[in-house]
Amino acid sequence: MTQAQQETEANGAWRELVAGRYAPIAAVLAGGVLVEASNVYLTTSLLPTIVAEIGGADFYAWTMVTFLLASVVSAMLVSRILVQQGAVRAYLLALGLFALGSVLCAASPWMSALLVGRTVQGLGGGLLAGLGYALIQRSLPRRLWARAAALVSAMWGVGNVLGPVVGGVAAQLGAWRATFIGLALVCALIGVVVVRSMPATARGASREAVPWTSLALLATGVAAVGVASIVPSGAATVLALVVGVALGAAFIRHEKRGGSGILPRVTFARTSSLRWVYVTVAVMAFGIGTEAFIPLFGQEIGGLIPFVAGLMGAAVSLGWSLTQVVTANATGDRSRRGLILASPLVLGSGLAAYGVLQHSGPSALVVVLWFVALFVAGAGIGLGFPHLTVAALGSAGDGEEGAKAAAGVNTVFLIASAFSAAFAGVLVNLAAPDMVRSAQLLMLVFAGFCLAGVVAARGASRGIGPAAVVDVDEAA
Numbered sequence: 001m002t003q004a005q006q007e008t009e010a011n012g013a014w015r016e017l018v019a020g021r022y023a024p025i026a027a028v029l030a031g032g033v034l035v036e037a038s039n040v041y042l043t044t045s046l047l048p049t050i051v052a053e054i055g056g057a058d059f060y061a062w063t064m065v066t067f068l069l070a071s072v073v074s075a076m077l078v079s080r081i082l083v084q085q086g087a088v089r090a091y092l093l094a095l096g097l098f099a100l101g102s103v104l105c106a107a108s109p110w111m112s113a114l115l116v117g118r119t120v121q122g123l124g125g126g127l128l129a130g131l132g133y134a135l136i137q138r139s140l141p142r143r144l145w146a147r148a149a150a151l152v153s154a155m156w157g158v159g160n161v162l163g164p165v166v167g168g169v170a171a172q173l174g175a176w177r178a179t180f181i182g183l184a185l186v187c188a189l190i191g192v193v194v195v196r197s198m199p200a201t202a203r204g205a206s207r208e209a210v211p212w213t214s215l216a217l218l219a220t221g222v223a224a225v226g227v228a229s230i231v232p233s234g235a236a237t238v239l240a241l242v243v244g245v246a247l248g249a250a251f252i253r254h255e256k257r258g259g260s261g262i263l264p265r266v267t268f269a270r271t272s273s274l275r276w277v278y279v280t281v282a283v284m285a286f287g288i289g290t291e292a293f294i295p296l297f298g299q300e301i302g303g304l305i306p307f308v309a310g311l312m313g314a315a316v317s318l319g320w321s322l323t324q325v326v327t328a329n330a331t332g333d334r335s336r337r338g339l340i341l342a343s344p345l346v347l348g349s350g351l352a353a354y355g356v357l358q359h360s361g362p363s364a365l366v367v368v369l370w371f372v373a374l375f376v377a378g379a380g381i382g383l384g385f386p387h388l389t390v391a392a393l394g395s396a397g398d399g400e401e402g403a404k405a406a407a408g409v410n411t412v413f414l415i416a417s418a419f420s421a422a423f424a425g426v427l428v429n430l431a432a433p434d435m436v437r438s439a440q441l442l443m444l445v446f447a448g449f450c451l452a453g454v455v456a457a458r459g460a461s462r463g464i465g466p467a468a469v470v471d472v473d474e475a476a
Contacts, residue, residue: 013329017144017151024197025139026148028091030155031190032128035098037159038166039125039183040067043118045167046176053176056111065223066115068418070122071129072222075411076215076262078130087135091194094131098124099187106180117180124187130410137393139199146336149389150328157321157378160291161314213254214262221247222415225422237426244419264405274405276459277391280344281409282416283453284381284388287347289420290446291316293428293439294374300435301358302367315371319350319378320385328386336387337461343384344457348450350377355443358436380450384457391463420446 017026043063051057074097082090101121108114132155136148170179221244228240256268267274291313298309330336353373357366392405424442431437 013144013147017140017147022140022144024193025135025199026151028190028193028198029132029135029139029148030151031186031193032091032094033132033152034155034159034162035183035186035190036071036125036129037156038163039121040064040159040163042163042167042170042179042183043067045164046171046179049171049174049176050114051111054108054110054114056114059111059115062115063118065227067118067122067125068414069219069222070119071126072411072414072418073215073219074123074126075130075414076126076211076218078127078134078410080210081127082131082134082138086200087131087138088194088198088200090127091131091135091198092191094124094127095187095191095194096124097121098128099184100124102180102183102187106177106184126410126414129414133389133393133409135198136389145390145393146328146330146386149393150324150386153385153389154321154324156288157314157317160317164314211262214251217247217251217254218262218415221245221251222418225418228422228426237429241422241426244422248415248419262411263408266405267408273459273461273463274392274408276456277388277463278408278412279456280340280384280453280460281388281392281412283344283450283456284347284385285413285416286420286446287351287377287381287450288316288320289417289424290351290442293424293442297358297435297439298367298370301360301439302362302370304367312371312374315374316378316381319375320381321378323379323382324386325382327383330387333464336390336464340384340387340391340461340464341454341457343380343388344450344453345380346383347377347380348447348453350374350380351443351450352447355440355447358439358443360436387464388460391460 016022047063078090081093085093098121101117101119101124104117104120105114106117108117132152133149136145136152140148166179170176224240224244224247228237228244231237231240255263263278264274266272267278294315295309295313298304298312302309302312304312327339330339350373354370354377357369357373359366362370389409392409424446427442427445428438431441
């Protein structure tokens with residue numbers, strides 16, 4: 001096939017997805033993830049205004065901890081809920097929980113009530129994000145999987161830009177309660193499209209028991225990491241991190257030995273590449289974990305105004321979103337494997353370049369190079385992420401195991417994001433109050449971690465091709 005023919009085919013596939021018969025389904029999958037993604041940064045922008053009105057400054061960080069913890073827990077149940085309720089009811093449940101949580105936040109008279117609302121929001125958000133990936137497999141033909149994965153995952157980047165903009169305007173107007181009501185209304189609109197357009201998948205009893213032990217180990221581990229990010233730096237932080245890592249290791253050991261778990265059994269099959277897909281996704285999430293501190297570095301080191309520093313923080317997401325829209329068009333197995341292998345290498349190189357460029361009183365040219373380096377880092381994620389998602393989608397066949405494999409991309413992403421955010425906070429605090437050293441330490445350590453991810457990417461690339469699917473019984 002000539003290059004012109006490939007481009008024509010790729011353009012036709014995109015039109016079929018976003019402007020053809022599958023456009024309503026694509027809108028639902030992308031819209032749900034966008035609501036979840038933008039809400040994270042929107043709430044961060046609103047929090048100073050919220051605290052000024054209802055108090056609770058001591059629990060400032062817990063608004064994110066409760067949301068993230070609830071998201072991880074519900075994301076781990078996506079496959080089970082999807083099998084039992086079917087696509088339409090599962091999506092309506094997710095939208096309903098998120099809308100209810102948003103209304104509770106809007107009506108909160110004090111911080112404890114807001115935390116309850118954030119928890120309910122998180123339960124719905126984790127389902128929305130997980131279903132956004134799991135339903136690619138069940139509602140779209142295989143030829144559109146890579147493009148749908150690119151579209152859905154691009155919503156994280158769009159949300160990283162949209163959230164601060166909407167939140168900043170709402171905070172300026174003092175309209176934080178109306179903003180949460182707006183989120184509930186958006187959920188209602190998406191729900192209408194779900195009822196009208198989402199194909200109803202088969203419903204049935206789940207073949208497996210609820211993995212309570214896995215849920216408890218992982219939820220407690222994420223909670224411990226969340227504590228590490230809010231306690232004073234020192235021994236308490238180290239202890240919380242050690243406990244979190246130990247519980248995470250116990251979770252993996254239990255998943256490998258247990259008959260029923262959160263991850264598909266094929267993850268631990270000797271010849272399966274799925275575990276390497278998940279490790280590579282975790283590496284991508286660690287790269288994104290630097291985003292929260294980039295606006296801080298921009299203001300403190302570069303002297304940028306908050307709005308410009310916020311745009312600097314969105315550079316990684318922008319590079320990720322734009323790049324994967326292009327790389328999702330790759331169709332040959334060899335080219336897709338190459339993109340997966342290059343992904344952590346480009347990501348780590350971009351983070352390292354940003355770290356090396358840090359010094360006091362940077363010139364305008366250096367600030368521009370900061371943006372370029374961060375954009376390159378994000379582009380590294382965009383190179384391979386759509387094809388990692390496809391590798392997961394095709395690794396375990398259909399049914400509940402297939403749904404687990406697909407939803408596992410989001411679950412692993414959320415878990416790694418929690419760990420990376422906490423670890424990033426520890427590294428920044430180690431070099432404080434020297435902000436230049438904090439930036440260098442964070443970026444260079446994370447760059448090294450991402451570059452080491454090439455080993456995992458090599459294993460993940462084996463998940464591309466017809467021989468990728470492994471018999472589930474092999475994992476037993």
